[in-house]
Amino acid sequence: GAGVSQSPSNKVTEKGKDVELRCDPISGHTALYWYRQSLGQGLEFLIYFQGNSAPDKSGLPSDRFSAERTGGSVSTLTIQRTQQEDSAVYLCASSFQSGGAETQYFGPGTRLLVL
Amino acid sequence: AQSVAQPEDQVNVAEGNPLTVKCTYSVSGNPYLFWYVQYPNRGLQFLLKYITGDNLVKGSYGFEAEFNKSQTSFHLKKPSALVSDSALYFCAVRLDRGSTLGRLYFGRGTQLTVWP
Numbered sequence: 001g002a003g004v005s006q007s008p009s010n011k012v013t014e015k016g017k018d019v020e021l022r023c024d025p026i027s028g029h030t031a032l033y034w035y036r037q038s039l040g041q042g043l044e045f046l047i048y049f050q051g052n053s054a055p056d057k058s059g060l061p062s063d064r065f066s067a068e069r070t071g072g073s074v075s076t077l078t079i080q081r082t083q084q085e086d087s088a089v090y091l092c093a094s095s096f097q098s099g100g101a102e103t104q105y106f107g108p109g110t111r112l113l114v115l
Numbered sequence: 116a117q118s119v120a121q122p123e124d125q126v127n128v129a130e131g132n133p134l135t136v137k138c139t140y141s142v143s144g145n146p147y148l149f150w151y152v153q154y155p156n157r158g159l160q161f162l163l164k165y166i167t168g169d170n171l172v173k174g175s176y177g178f179e180a181e182f183n184k185s186q187t188s189f190h191l192k193k194p195s196a197l198v199s200d201s202a203l204y205f206c207a208v209r210l211d212r213g214s215t216l217g218r219l220y221f222g223r224g225t226q227l228t229v230w231p
Binding site: 031043 | 147149151157158159160161164166205207209211215216217218219220221222223224
């Protein structure tokens with residue numbers, strides 16, 4: 001079946017602009033995660049959604065970052081007033097459930113460059 | 116705090132030789148341990164995981180990993196390396212309980228290069 005898909009694959013924006021990144025999880029997966037991969041910070045957890053429960057937003061680096069998941073499927077990560085330090089690869093993952101033993105399957109990522 | 120250490124930024128090995136990529140962890144609680152591989156400009160690809168039971172876990176592409184609770188390690192191994200194994204490898208840990216149950220904690224990654 002289809003894996004996790006993300007769009008766009010690349011995004012170049014100017015400092016101060018807002019961007020939206022999209023993630024389509026594997027069909028039937030109830031848990032969805034966002035991570036950020038950058039040279040200086042490695043792989044960082046941002047946020048995770050499990051079903052109808054309140055999301056765990058504890059990894060979001062500032063209030064310029066937000067995410068939503070509509071209908072328990074597609075998710076959008078929004079970065080407002082982008083800064084150069086937001087430049088990174090944003091990875092989305094999904095898993096069948098949220099239990100600790102569940103494998104998270106990753107999408108190809110969105111490469112964001114803020115000029 | 117939970118953490119994962121990959122002490123080697125780079126590992127170089129000749130094709131046909133055995134390879135080891137090291138990982139140690141520090142968690143409060145019982146860990147679930149994972150290895151992922153990343154090829155250039157690609158997302159993370161799952162290799163294998165340890166949940167419980169047999170300490171030797173076998174995964175994709177001939178890779179295996181050994182869980183050692185006393186040494187808090189989960190080293191990735193392969194008996195005979197291939198040039199196509201050259202990639203960036205990440206070790207990750209997830210807890211079995213607590214408020215951070217959902218997230219993976221990653222190591223910094225180890226770049227494996229296999230020379231022909």
